[in-house]
Amino acid sequence: MAGIVYAHDLSIADRLVLKNLEDDIIHHSEGKAPCNDDSDSDANGSSTSSLVEVESSSSSSSSSSSSGTLKCREAGFAKPDGTGSSREDEQAIAIMKAMSDPKSDEFEPTVFVSVDLRDLKRRYPRLDKHVLQPYVRWASGIARRPTDVVFLTHLLLYLTTSLPSAVYLFWHFTYLHGVLHFAMSFYFMGTYTLMMHQHIHQRGILAPKYSFIDTLFPYITDPLLGHTWNTYYYHHVKHHHIEGNGPNDLSSTLRFQRDSPLDFAYYVFRFMLLIWLELPLYFVSKARYGMALRCLFFEVANYAAYVLLATLVHWRATLFAFVLPLALMRIGLMVGNWGQHALVDRDEPDSDFRSSITLIDVPSNRYCFNDGYHTSHHLNPLRHWRDHPQAFLKQKHTYAKEGALVFHDIDYLMITVRLLMKDYERLARCLVPIGADQISMTMDERVAMLKRHTRRFTEEEIRQKFGKTPNP
Numbered sequence: 001m002a003g004i005v006y007a008h009d010l011s012i013a014d015r016l017v018l019k020n021l022e023d024d025i026i027h028h029s030e031g032k033a034p035c036n037d038d039s040d041s042d043a044n045g046s047s048t049s050s051l052v053e054v055e056s057s058s059s060s061s062s063s064s065s066s067s068g069t070l071k072c073r074e075a076g077f078a079k080p081d082g083t084g085s086s087r088e089d090e091q092a093i094a095i096m097k098a099m100s101d102p103k104s105d106e107f108e109p110t111v112f113v114s115v116d117l118r119d120l121k122r123r124y125p126r127l128d129k130h131v132l133q134p135y136v137r138w139a140s141g142i143a144r145r146p147t148d149v150v151f152l153t154h155l156l157l158y159l160t161t162s163l164p165s166a167v168y169l170f171w172h173f174t175y176l177h178g179v180l181h182f183a184m185s186f187y188f189m190g191t192y193t194l195m196m197h198q199h200i201h202q203r204g205i206l207a208p209k210y211s212f213i214d215t216l217f218p219y220i221t222d223p224l225l226g227h228t229w230n231t232y233y234y235h236h237v238k239h240h241h242i243e244g245n246g247p248n249d250l251s252s253t254l255r256f257q258r259d260s261p262l263d264f265a266y267y268v269f270r271f272m273l274l275i276w277l278e279l280p281l282y283f284v285s286k287a288r289y290g291m292a293l294r295c296l297f298f299e300v301a302n303y304a305a306y307v308l309l310a311t312l313v314h315w316r317a318t319l320f321a322f323v324l325p326l327a328l329m330r331i332g333l334m335v336g337n338w339g340q341h342a343l344v345d346r347d348e349p350d351s352d353f354r355s356s357i358t359l360i361d362v363p364s365n366r367y368c369f370n371d372g373y374h375t376s377h378h379l380n381p382l383r384h385w386r387d388h389p390q391a392f393l394k395q396k397h398t399y400a401k402e403g404a405l406v407f408h409d410i411d412y413l414m415i416t417v418r419l420l421m422k423d424y425e426r427l428a429r430c431l432v433p434i435g436a437d438q439i440s441m442t443m444d445e446r447v448a449m450l451k452r453h454t455r456r457f458t459e460e461e462i463r464q465k466f467g468k469t470p471n472p
Contacts, residue, residue, distance in 0.1 A: 100386050143207065189328070238291060245341045258454040358404065373389065375404055376391050399435075
């Protein structure tokens, strides 16, 4: 038994990836690996039976394998690295490619995060025919990519809920409305932030002819959902992805004991209190004076706008509409970054494979546009969110060789929480071992490995590993 848990609402791509990794574990445990069996495959290497199996199966490791897989196992071809055949990988990749290819009969745009379009077609055929399909045809011409109808869906959602609700708060404030508005903002924050994550990396989410709207709307929606103007772009794209959790990264986890609540509290509050100053100073240290000035201007201008709204209009409305979402977002960003970069290899902390992790879970990938594939994102920050699962499978053997960490049935928030609780046993159970070395580990060995990955790096170790004198 591989001990894999399949959440009922895993995305189709995640289910394909998880089933692929589970098969690798089973093959290794049996001392066998599947051959390149061609049964039930079309000319492109895709498998209809595999798709049906992955979609319909919601059980754990007790799920039976497809007939093609059984034939391959019976052939008894062993592979030394404990990973599956190229044929199985190619079939899963072909399915995911077809789902993202508008020319394919299997093409399926993402319209909503909570449910797949195919499920809506099956349950509500009339709704699909008369409402959803016309909407998809219209929205596909507005979205940057035909797959990304969901971004227009959410942009319309925020502009018709968060914006009018905030306006009404300033016109007629009540504490009940304020609390409900803040709760709505909290619910929207994760998905919105990862939509903007796509926006800042892909230089927009709408078609080029709508570039004016693409440029303008963040100045309206960012403050409503906890972001200050352009700071996410400057910190994440122009800073974090340059430094890559290295010693000069202002959100680096290297200098912290990453299962210590005190270290975590210092990490969060330093970011909340000082990032407005430290980030411009970082750009100054890199001689990027224009960027430093723009970064400082937008951050201070945003704070000044809040002060003016609070003093001249309504301080309670400002608190619930802008200040509380900002505080919560800044905490959330650091909780997430801690979970993404808490487990760092002692030998190669500068490796993207060994300083970040991959999650196959519902909150990160279904609701937050495959944010769980964080290693894939660091390997290629410009990679489109729908391409991460297939990119992972294409590089699966490299992930295994490099000792990358993959988890399932847990999100970044709970990674952080479990670390601070020192609940390494839970983390070890959520680990999806890849490659022969990890698959062969006992639970105690997994726990010991994870504990090593959370140890604080000394300044001497940082100088040795990164080959330069860092700026603490």
